[in-house]
Amino acid sequence: MKLWYQIDHVEDVPSPQLVVYPDRVEHNIREAIAMVGDVSRLRPHIKTNKTAEVVRMMIHAGITKFKFATAEEGALLAEEKAADVLMAYQPVGPRVGQLADLIINFPATTFSCVLDHPTAAERLNNEFARLNLTIDVYIDLNVGMNRTGVGLEKAFDLYTFCASLPALHVRGIHAYDGHLRDPDINKRRAMCNELFKKVEDLADRIVSSGLAKPLIIAGGSPSFPIHAERKDVECSPGTFVLWDQGYGSICSEQPFLAAALVVTRVLSLPAPGRICIDMGHKAIASENDISKRVVFLNAPGLNLISQSEEHGVVDVAEGHPYLPGDVLYALPYHICPTVNMYQQMMVITEHRAKDSWYIKARH
Numbered sequence: 001m002k003l004w005y006q007i008d009h010v011e012d013v014p015s016p017q018l019v020v021y022p023d024r025v026e027h028n029i030r031e032a033i034a035m036v037g038d039v040s041r042l043r044p045h046i047k048t049n050k051t052a053e054v055v056r057m058m059i060h061a062g063i064t065k066f067k068f069a070t071a072e073e074g075a076l077l078a079e080e081k082a083a084d085v086l087m088a089y090q091p092v093g094p095r096v097g098q099l100a101d102l103i104i105n106f107p108a109t110t111f112s113c114v115l116d117h118p119t120a121a122e123r124l125n126n127e128f129a130r131l132n133l134t135i136d137v138y139i140d141l142n143v144g145m146n147r148t149g150v151g152l153e154k155a156f157d158l159y160t161f162c163a164s165l166p167a168l169h170v171r172g173i174h175a176y177d178g179h180l181r182d183p184d185i186n187k188r189r190a191m192c193n194e195l196f197k198k199v200e201d202l203a204d205r206i207v208s209s210g211l212a213k214p215l216i217i218a219g220g221s222p223s224f225p226i227h228a229e230r231k232d233v234e235c236s237p238g239t240f241v242l243w244d245q246g247y248g249s250i251c252s253e254q255p256f257l258a259a260a261l262v263v264t265r266v267l268s269l270p271a272p273g274r275i276c277i278d279m280g281h282k283a284i285a286s287e288n289d290i291s292k293r294v295v296f297l298n299a300p301g302l303n304l305i306s307q308s309e310e311h312g313v314v315d316v317a318e319g320h321p322y323l324p325g326d327v328l329y330a331l332p333y334h335i336c337p338t339v340n341m342y343q344q345m346m347v348i349t350e351h352r353a354k355d356s357w358y359i360k361a362r363h
Contacts, residue, residue, distance in 0.1 A: 005261060005297055005329045008351045015265045015327070016283035018342040020357065022349060024259035025054060025241060029061050031255045032240050036228045039063055043217060045088060045238030046073050048336045050361035051345070054241060055080045067236050071098040072361040078106035086217070087113040088174070088236070090120050090140065090148065096127050103133055112136035114174045116150040121162050128167035137162055138174040138217060141202070143195045145179040152198050156205055163211060172215030175199050176236075177223050185225070185253045192219075192226045221247050225254060244335035245295050246288075258331055260345065261297070262338065266326040267311065272318050275302075279312040279330060285337040297329040 004021070007013060036042045045067040046055060055066075055077060064083040068074045077085045091099050091113055103111050115121045115137050128135055139159050142149030150158050155173070163170045177195055182188045199216060207213050217234040219227040224237040239247050243256040264279040284294055286307060296302045299322075306313040316322065332338045339345070340362055347355040 002351055003297070005348075006351055007263070007348055007353060009353070010263065010327050013263050013327075013346065013353060015263050016279050017263045018260060018339065018345040019263055019348050019353075020242070020260045020345045022053075022057075022259075022347060024257045025057060028241050028243060028256045028259060029058055029063075032224075032237065033061060033063070035225060035255075036235050038231075040065070041228075041231075041234050043067055043084075043086065043234045043236040044241065045069075045220075045236055046077060046361070048238040048339065049241050050076070050339055050359050050363075051357050052076060052080055052360050053357045055082065058241070065234065067238070068361075070361065070363045071095070071102065072363050074099075074102045074111065075106070076361040078102060078109040082109055084110045085112070086138065086174075086236075087111065088176075089113070090115055090117070091124060092120055096124055099135070100128065100131055100133060103135065104131075110136070112138065112171065114138050114140035114148075115162060115168075116140040116142070116148055116158070118158060118161055121158070121165060121168065125165040125167045134167050134169060136169045136171045138172050138215070139170065141173055141175045141199065143175045143177050143199065145176060147176075147178075149174075149176070152202060155202055156209075159202075159206055159214075160209065160211070170211075170214075172217065173199065173202065175216065175218045176220055177218070178220045181222050181250050183250050183252070185251075188222060189226050192223045196227075196230075221254075222251055225251075239336060242335045242339070244333060244338075245331045246292070246333040260335055260339070262294075262330040262332065264312070264328050264330050266322050266324050266328070268324060269322070270313075273316060275314050275316050275320070275322050277312045277314055277328060278310065279304075280307050280310040282309055282341060283312075283338075284330065284332050284341070285334040287337070288333055292333045294330045294332055297331055299328055302328070 039062040043065040066085045067088040140149045221237045221239045227235045242260040243258045264277045268276040303315045305315045344356040
């Protein structure tokens with residue numbers, strides 16, 4: 001019996017090559033909708049797939065809300081007629097003009113963005129007022145990741161300040177808790193609930209001040225099943241659609257399947273206990289420690305020990321069976337930046353390469 005990832009006539013597949021399995025993508029979309037219950041509460045981030053075909057699959061399944069980070073991703077969503085898309089990035093510099101251009105060029109799509117600083121808010125307001133545009137905004141909260149977001153102690157003042165600016169319509173708050181990665185779902189849940197209580201307190205204060213009840217967009221992949229249980233919260237996972245080894249090992253409670261991987265080949269046998277493969281930094285996300293970049297599905301005993309631009313060196317037992325040209329199926333720990341490295345992903349259906357999907361929003 002063939003394993004799910006095996007490709008017939010794999011000798012015709014170039015390497016390194018990103019490949020995708022649409023039946024597994026469809027499974028993951030169905031599972032995400034089932035987890036959240038109400039599809040209107042699902043706002044996937046397309047940074048993972050960056051591909052028109054996957055966006056179409058999500059829209060066909062009933063998803064109408066999305067998140068994006070780059071102008072290319074925003075244009076892709078609008079071209080596919082996504083109804084409601086949020087730029088999950090505070091627009092600064094040329095991004096302000098890019099966001100304005102998206103609004104002007106794609107009037108059928110409602111665009112919004114996050115903000116976390118009064119200077120950025122004022123500049124956005126002034127530019128949009130000059131262009132006679134308005135935009136919905138969400139106040140981005142720093143709930144502990146310390147990457148972006150306003151501190152909770154300053155969030156109310158920023159919210160009311162933005163509400164006073166005529167070109168900005170403050171719709172709600174955005175809380176990304178991607179630092180919560182404990183493999184124990186119960187510990188992850190306890191930490192998530194503790195942080196979310198502070199978000200709820202802020203929402204209550206906003207209502208008490210006389211402003212409308214804020215919409216809340218919360219979480220990413222690790223906290224998705226937790227926020228999915230909150231009936232008045234929008235959830236915004238992204239990696240679920242393709243999944244990867246990283247989240248698969250941390251979030252074993254989630255029902256998603258790996259749906260993309262990299263086909264790589266043995267290039268050389270340079271020394272006893274070493275093989276070299278054609279999977280360097282340019283072929284797979286390399287921001288993690290070398291021990292957490294890839295697992296080889298058809299060779300679980302192999303360990304990547306170093307990489308350069310075009311090459312990966314793998315530790316193997318002496319007397320190993322590998323020869324130049326042998327194929328390895330490599331599942332990335334982090335699929336999102338891996339996708340961004342390729343111009344296209346080869347589509348595998350019923351174990352055969354049938355088509356290719358252009359990674360249109362590659363940046």
